[in-house]
Structure formats: C-alpha cells, structure tokens
Amino acid sequence: MASRPEVSLAQRKRQLVSNELTEAALQLLALKGFDSVTIDEIVAAAGVSQRTFFRYFRSKEDVVVQFLVGMGVDLRADLAARPSAEPPSVALRHAVWAPIAACADHPDRTLRVVQLILRTPALLARFLERQEQWRDDLATELASRLGLASGSEVYPQMAARMALAAFGTVLQRWSDSEGKEELADLTDQAFAVIVPALDTI
Amino acid sequence: MASRPEVSLAQRKRQLVSNELTEAALQLLALKGFDSVTIDEIVAAAGVSQRTFFRYFRSKEDVVVQFLVGMGVDLRADLAARPSAEPPSVALRHAVWAPIAACADHPDRTLRVVQLILRTPALLARFLERQEQWRDDLATELASRLGLASGSEVYPQMAARMALAAFGTVLQRWSDSEGKEELADLTDQAFAVIVPALDTI
DNA sequence: CCATGGGTGGCAGCTACTGTCAAACGGTGC
DNA sequence: GCACCGTTTGACAGTAGCTGCCACCCATGG
Numbered sequence: 001m002a003s004r005p006e007v008s009l010a011q012r013k014r015q016l017v018s019n020e021l022t023e024a025a026l027q028l029l030a031l032k033g034f035d036s037v038t039i040d041e042i043v044a045a046a047g048v049s050q051r052t053f054f055r056y057f058r059s060k061e062d063v064v065v066q067f068l069v070g071m072g073v074d075l076r077a078d079l080a081a082r083p084s085a086e087p088p089s090v091a092l093r094h095a096v097w098a099p100i101a102a103c104a105d106h107p108d109r110t111l112r113v114v115q116l117i118l119r120t121p122a123l124l125a126r127f128l129e130r131q132e133q134w135r136d137d138l139a140t141e142l143a144s145r146l147g148l149a150s151g152s153e154v155y156p157q158m159a160a161r162m163a164l165a166a167f168g169t170v171l172q173r174w175s176d177s178e179g180k181e182e183l184a185d186l187t188d189q190a191f192a193v194i195v196p197a198l199d200t201i
Numbered sequence: 202m203a204s205r206p207e208v209s210l211a212q213r214k215r216q217l218v219s220n221e222l223t224e225a226a227l228q229l230l231a232l233k234g235f236d237s238v239t240i241d242e243i244v245a246a247a248g249v250s251q252r253t254f255f256r257y258f259r260s261k262e263d264v265v266v267q268f269l270v271g272m273g274v275d276l277r278a279d280l281a282a283r284p285s286a287e288p289p290s291v292a293l294r295h296a297v298w299a300p301i302a303a304c305a306d307h308p309d310r311t312l313r314v315v316q317l318i319l320r321t322p323a324l325l326a327r328f329l330e331r332q333e334q335w336r337d338d339l340a341t342e343l344a345s346r347l348g349l350a351s352g353s354e355v356y357p358q359m360a361a362r363m364a365l366a367a368f369g370t371v372l373q374r375w376s377d378s379e380g381k382e383e384l385a386d387l388t389d390q391a392f393a394v395i396v397p398a399l400d401t402i
Numbered sequence: 403c404c405a406t407g408g409g410t411g412g413c414a415g416c417t418a419c420t421g422t423c424a425a426a427c428g429g430t431g432c
Numbered sequence: 433g434c435a436c437c438g439t440t441t442g443a444c445a446g447t448a449g450c451t452g453c454c455a456c457c458c459a460t461g462g
Contacts (some may be wrong), residue, residue, distance in 0.1 A: 009428085010428080010429095010439075010440085013440090017440095028447070038416090038417065038418090039417080039418070039419090040417090048441080048442090049443075050418095050419090050440045050442090050443095051420090051441075051442060051443075051444095052440085052441060052442075054418090054419065054420075055440085055441085058419090059418080059419080060417095060418070060419095121330055124330055124333065125327055125329065125330040126326055128329035128333070129325055129326040129329065130321055130325065132325065132329070135215065151374075151377060153357035154370060154374070154387075154390045154391055154393075154394060155394060157363060157370045157373070157374075158366060158367070158370055158391060158394040158395065159394075161363075161370060162362075162366060162371065162395070163396075165359060165362035165363060165366055165460090166359070168362065169355060169358045169359055169362060172358070173352075174360075175354070176352060186355075189355045190355055190359060192355075193355055193356055193359040193398055193401075194359065194362075194398050195348075195398070196364070196397040196398045196401045197363070197394055197395050197396075197397045197398035197399075197400035198398075200397045210459090211408070211409080211459085214409085215409085218409095226424045239447090239448065239449090240448075240449070240450090241448085249410080249411090250410070250412075251411090251412095251449095252410075252411060252412075252413095252451090253409085253410060253411075255449090255450060255451075256410085260449080260450080261448095261449070261450095302420080332445090379434090
C-alpha cells in the first residue's frame with residue numbers, strides 16, 4: 001500500500017498518535033456503544049488532550065469513518081487503471097473489489113467496525129455521506145472513460161450508484177451473517193444483478 | 202393525502218406550530234446557510250421557546266428532513282398497492298414517482314429545499330440515513346411480493362437500492378439544472394438504465 | 403368550582419466542537 | 433553549548449446543540 005515512505009520522523013509520530021486514538025476509540029465504542037462514550041474517555045485512554053483529538057479528527061464520527069477516505073481514492077485509481085476496452089461491469093467489479101478486499105484482510109476487526117457503523121445511525125449517516133464522494137469520483141471517471149461530458153448523461157451517475165449499491169449490499173449481508181458469508185461470493189451475487197444494466201449502454 | 206381528519210383542535214394547534222417552525226427555519230437556512238443559523242434565531246422567528254423546538258424536531262437537521270418520513274410510508278404503500286402481476290420495474294417506477302410528484306407540486310419551494318439538502322453535508326448525511334429506512338421497507342415489500350424470505354436473497358435488496366439510485370439521480374440532476382429539466386423525463390431516463398437489471402430475475 | 407392532562411417556557415447541565423495563547427519539542431545554524 | 437524557529441501540544445474559555453426537570457398555563461370534564 002504505502003510506497004517508498006521517506007517519511008519524516010514527525011510524520012510517523014503523527015501517524016502514531018492517530019493510530020493510538022483510533023484504537024482507543026474503536027475499542028471503547030465497540031464495548032459501550034457510540035453514544036455512551038465521550039471524547040474525554042477516548043482521549044484519556046489514548047493519553048492525549050481533547051484538543052489534540054480534534055486536530056486529528058473533525059468529529060467523533062470521523063474517528064471511525066475516516067479510513068474510508070483512503071479507500072475512496074483507491075477506488076477511483078483502480079477504476080482508472082482498468083483497460084479502457086473492458087466493459088463497465090467488469091471494470092467496476094474490479095474497482096469495488098479493492099475496498100472489499102481490504103475488509104477481507106482483517107476480517108474480525110473489520111467486521112466489528114462495519115457492524116458498528118451499520119447499526120449506529122450517526123455513523124451510518126457519515127458513512128453514506130462519504131460514499132457520495134466516491135460516487136462522484138466514480139461517475140466522472142466513468143464519464144471520461146466513455147468519452148461523455150461529466151454531468152450531461154445519466155448512465156455514469158447511475159452506473160456509479162449501482163456499483164455502490166452492490167458495495168453496500170455486500171457489507172450489509174456480510175454484517176448480518178456475522179462474517180460467515182464469503183465476501184467474494186456476496187460480491188459476485190450483487191454484481192450478477194446489475195450486470196445486465198451496466199452493460200446495456 | 203390526509204383522509205377524513207376528525208382532528209382534535211389540539212392536533213391542529215400542534216400542526217400549526219410545526220409549520221411555523223419549518224417555515225421560519227427554511228427561510229433562514231436558505232438565506233444564510235445551514236451552519237450560520239442558530240436554533241435561537243429560528244425559534245425567535247417562529248415565536249416559541251427553544252425547548253419547544255426540540256419537542257417537535259429531534260435535531261436541527263430534522264426540521265429540514267422530517268417530511269421525508271411521510272414520503273417513506275407513501276412509497277411503501279404505493280408499492281404494496283401495485284398489482285402483483287406487474288413486473289418489478291413498473292411497480293417500482295410507480296412507487297418512486299410518488300415522492301417525485303410531491304416535488305413537482307410545489308416546484309419552486311421544493312427545489313430550494315432539495316438544493317439546500319444536497320449542498321449541505323450535515324443535511325445530506327441525514328437525508329441519506331432516512332433513505333436507508335425507505336430501502337429497508339422497499340426491500341421487504343419486494344421480497345414478500347416475490348414470495349422470498351426477507352433477508353436471504355440479494356435481488357430485493359439490490360432492486361430497492363437501484364430504485365433509490367434512480368430517485369437520487371433524478372433529484373441531483375433536477376437540482377443541478379435549477380429545476381429546468383422535467384422531473385418526468387429525468388425519471389424516465391434514470392429508470393431506463395436499470396430496467397434491464399430489474400426485470401432479469 | 404376544582405381536578406386532570408397536554409402543551410409550554412425557563413433553567414441548569416452535559417457534550418461536541420472551536421479559537422486562542424503559552425509552553426514544550428525537535429531540528430538548524432552559529 | 434546556545435540561540436532561533438516551525439510544529440505540536442495542552443489548558444482554558446466560549447459557543448451551540450440537545451436533554452431533564454419542574455412549574456405554569458389552559459382547555460376539558462365531572
């Protein structure tokens with residue numbers, strides 16, 4: 001993932017604090033529920049001040065949801081990297097697989113986070129808001145791929161939304177099955193439904 | 202919409218306060234932006250106390266977004282009312298048209314609200330969260346319609362998500378076009394994309 | 403006439419979040 | 433070693449969203 005770092009020591013320190021904060025937060029939130037945990041508890045567990053917390057995360061929700069930003073840029077990059085001859089269904093399927101594969105790498109941990117998000121209204125709201133950014137990126141990438149003006153056609157918008165619909169369905173079914181269902185199978189099933197629409201341009 | 206009222210005077214009084222509050226809020230919010238308006242300003246304009254505001258709306262976002270609840274129940278009811286022989290694409294198209302038609306009834310006012318929602322992250326987040334409820338309702342309704350167990354199959358989930366994808370795309374394009382595009386046309390275009398997927402069961 | 407219940411306002415309190423400032427830290431040149 | 437400087441941090445005060453609580457008003461009904 002991380003290419004050649006050449007990271008200044010300061011940057012690594014920042015990363016360290018950020019990790020400490022997310023770890024402390026996730027543990028507490030999974031234990032007591034989102035609403036019952038205060039920022040003060042989180043920062044006490046991480047050993048920093050409240051002010052520092054808000055220098056790293058814009059909100060209490062962000063500490064859970066921020067990792068999605070990185071996945072969003074990956075998503076778009078993966079779509080852009082696909083050969084342009086590839087039909088949209090295949091290209092999108094590969095692009096969407098990237099964030100899902102990231103879940104499959106640390107299944108236990110990720111499952112807890114996903115369940116926390118899907119079952120906490122405030123987190124779900126922020127999660128969906130972040131996906132709007134993904135959708136926008138996917139749509140413009142798709143449009144340029146097909147040589148269309150970005151906003152003028154319905155297809156790129158709808159295709160992006162359908163891909164994210166698949167993504168959401170996979171996460172939800174994975175979460176509901178307590179991680180027992182295979183992410184790859186779920187992804188196949190979800191994409192099987194939308195392929196006829198994606199490839200009918 | 203409202204059947205035979207038989208509304209007690211008390212209920213009508215409640216409705217009156219609620220309307221006063223939403224009117225005051227929408228006017229101020231459209232004027233100054235969501236973040237720059239405080240609850241105190243809204244309640245001052247409506248002539249009630251802050252405490253009363255929170256008896257009518259759970260949050261500052263809710264005063265803009267709450268009307269969606271009613272549209273959600275209509276949505277499901279309209280789908281349930283469709284003849285069971287009708288293919289999913291047609292039934293869903295009719296169901297989704299209900300909330301869109303509600304927009305078409307008061308285009309100017311609704312356009313301002315839609316734009317406010319789509320351009321304010323906090324409102325967008327709550328808006329999407331509300332749609333999750335719609336999705337759930339649509340999915341279970343579709344499942345029972347097709348005689349499937351509610352959570353076991355992918356199709357109802359995906360079909361519901363695709364219908365809402367169409368809904369979202371219509372609103373977004375309508376908003377971006379400043380209301381110039383016809384809602385009926387936009388709906389047709391959006392559904393044209395997903396029909397091949399919806400009717401391939 | 404009083405009793406009862408729903409709606410209301412005011413207040414005190416919690417929590418998320420922000421602006422500001424001074425202190426601490428880490429690296430750089432002398 | 434020491435002064436200089438940018439970055440990071442913590443403490444404090446302040447704002448705003450939101451809630452619990454209680455006293456109060458007022459319409460209805462006995």
